[in-house]
Amino acid sequence: MKSVILGLALLYSGTLAAQQKVFDYFIKNATVYDGTGAPGAKLNIGIQQDKIAYVGTDTLVKATHIIDGAGYVLSPGFIDPHTHADRWLKAKDTNYLYPWIAQGVTTVFVGSDGFGTYRIADEFATFEEKGMGANVAAFVGFGSVRTHVLGRDVVQPGKVDLVEMKLLVEQGMQEGALGLSTGLLYVPQIWSKTPEIVELSKVAAKYGGIYDTHMRSETGNIINSVNEVITIGKEAGLPVHISHIKVSGPSNWGRSTEVIALINKVRTEGLDITANQYPFVASLTGLKNGLMPKWALAGGNTKMVERLNDPEDLKKIKAFLKDRTDEQNKRVVVSSLDKSVQHLNGKSLYDLCQEWQMPIEDVAVKLLKEHPGVSGMSFTMDEQDIINFSKQPWVMTGSDGGGFHPRTYATFTQIVENFCMAKEVFPLEWAIHRATGMTAKKFKLPNRGEIKEGYYADVILFKPEEVKANSDFVNIDRLSEGMRYVFVNGKPVIEEKSFTKELPGKTIKKGQ
Ligand SMILES: [Zn+2]
The missing domain is CATH 3.20.20.140 (Metal-dependent hydrolases)
Incomplete structure (x- = not known):
């Protein structure tokens, strides 16, 4: 009995608290998914400044903005x-x-x-x-x-x-x-x-x-x-x-x-x-990470480009690249926010081999020399x-x-x-x-x-x-x-x- 009375008192004071507050936003009748994994429940939410100030079933409240959420899901961002x-x-x-x-x-x-x-x-x-x-x-x-x-x-x-x-x-x-x-x-x-x-x-x-x-x-x-x-x-x-x-x-x-x-x-x-x-x-990363041998990446982009311009290194890099199959090259598609290379977006390495009439090792070298930071999606x-x-x-x-x-x-x-x-x-x-x-x-x-x-x-x-x-x-x-x-x-x-x-x-x- 005691706990029932206590419960009622809490409910009552909760109600009072809700009624006394003036909310900036009050969203009513939404199905609230609280983020814990619990199923949705019909509840009203009061927002005051940067906080959720009320969660409950009260509707008699003062609020600057009242939003009818009926038919909507409300959840944490x-x-x-x-x-x-x-x-x-x-x-x-x-x-x-x-x-x-x-x-x-x-x-x-x-x-x-x-x-x-x-x-x-x-x-x-x-x-x-x-x-x-x-x-x-x-x-x-x-x-x-x-x-x-x-x-x-x-x-x-x-x-x-x-x-x-x-x-x-x-x-x-x-x-x-x-x-x-x-x-x-x-x-x-x-x-x-x-x-x-x-x-x-x-x-x-x-x-x-x-x-x-x-x-x-x-x-x-x-x-x-x-x-x-x-x-x-x-x-x-x-x-x-x-x-x-x-x-x-x-x-x-x-x-x-x-x-x-x-x-x-x-x-x-x-x-x-x-x-x-x-x-x-598909994933997305710098093309160099998937194409180049690890040693050729050391030191960052500037050093990589230096190696691409060095005849000895270039020979080794090309030997590493030429084993890539058409199948592999079809799966990698240029996709970059970099404006200088956006005209190639959507083209696969295989497409570029066809378009430029070059083997894959030359395509990769040209791309990375001109745009070392170019990114690509890999399907x-x-x-x-x-x-x-x-x-x-x-x-x-x-x-x-x-x-x-x-x-x-x-x-x-x-x-x-x-x-x-x-x-x-x-x-x-x-x-x-x-x-x-x-x-x-x-x-x-x-x-x-x-x-x-x-x-x-x-x-x-x-x-x-x-x-x-x-x-x-x-x-x-x-x-x-x-x-x-x-x-x-x-x-x-x-x-x-x-x-x-x-x-x-x-x-x-x-x-x-
Ligand atoms: Zn990552």
Whole structure:
């Protein structure tokens, strides 16, 4: 009896509290998916300043704006844990992050693949000065740390170098990084050995951070690469996260089952290992990374071009390239944001061989000499592997967006439109959870990722059946549609399906 009375009193005082507040926005009658993976429930939400100030069934409230959400889904804004939005945030007008907010993304992580700076405070100040369409969190990039201390050549750190590198990671962590990111396919990170990464990860561990990685191999050596992640997690004692998990190359198709079995095994042993994934069959990276022999990448683009101009080196590089098959060359398609090479976008290496009447080694050399930074999509994944990974309870949505690829424009909407609605791979509550609550929890973002009183008002309102990915491999830079409202920290960046040109994003420092 006592508890019933207490319950009624609480309900009554809750009602009073709701009635006394004046909300900036009150969204009523929406089906609320709270981000925890729970199914939707009819609830009303009050937003006051940057917070969710009320979640309940009251309707007698005062509010500046009342939105009728009947027939709509309300959920936390999506969190994108792996992006290359860094340069979008630094350039004028792209800092609105339209490709992301059109998908309902309200937080992006930058500094991915080891490319991020260790000077997090300076980086955040630069972003804040311009303003941000969405919230931003960052990783310390292993690449910048290694480049600062060792340069971009093939070298191993001595004891003093390692101490210096650890100090840089420490700086990044103290300034609010979520953890250490690596991209072990890229120069100079490619030259590192596991113990070096373990040492640096220990610093991230000390600050409660995470190890986030683009693994050394996503092809033939995938199992060794996953094992390396596991070793780092165990030896450095921190949660680990595999970005854009995939098995690449036709000879590896089907091996998602091996990778999943290995990860499930170490998860049951207690290792906190998770992954993110984008739902597309093509990847995107600098063409040089897939084409050139490793040694020819040492030192960076300038040195690579020097080698392409050196007759001896060129001979070796061409010998390496000429074994590529037509089949391989058909799978690689130029796709670059770089204006000087955009006229080639959409053409495969095979197409260029035909068009330029040149063998592949000459095509590759010409391309990389003229445009060392050119990027390309590789159509090397199998749909079934993507679906296998997507069903795992430890896989989140992450776009890897930033480049000229549909994943920049349509990762989260593709999940809702195709994986959820069309193919029914998983229900909507799961599609939302793996893009909100699960991500916030793994990366320890306080008070985000759920619809809860006191949490930041990163809130989206949409009809799942209206969500359209729009971007595809032919028409890449089309924005997604279907978001009626997107709130970032209580301010709409999309209002009645139109961009408001507001920049309410905040930088999120770890634990704050
Ligand atoms: Zn990557």
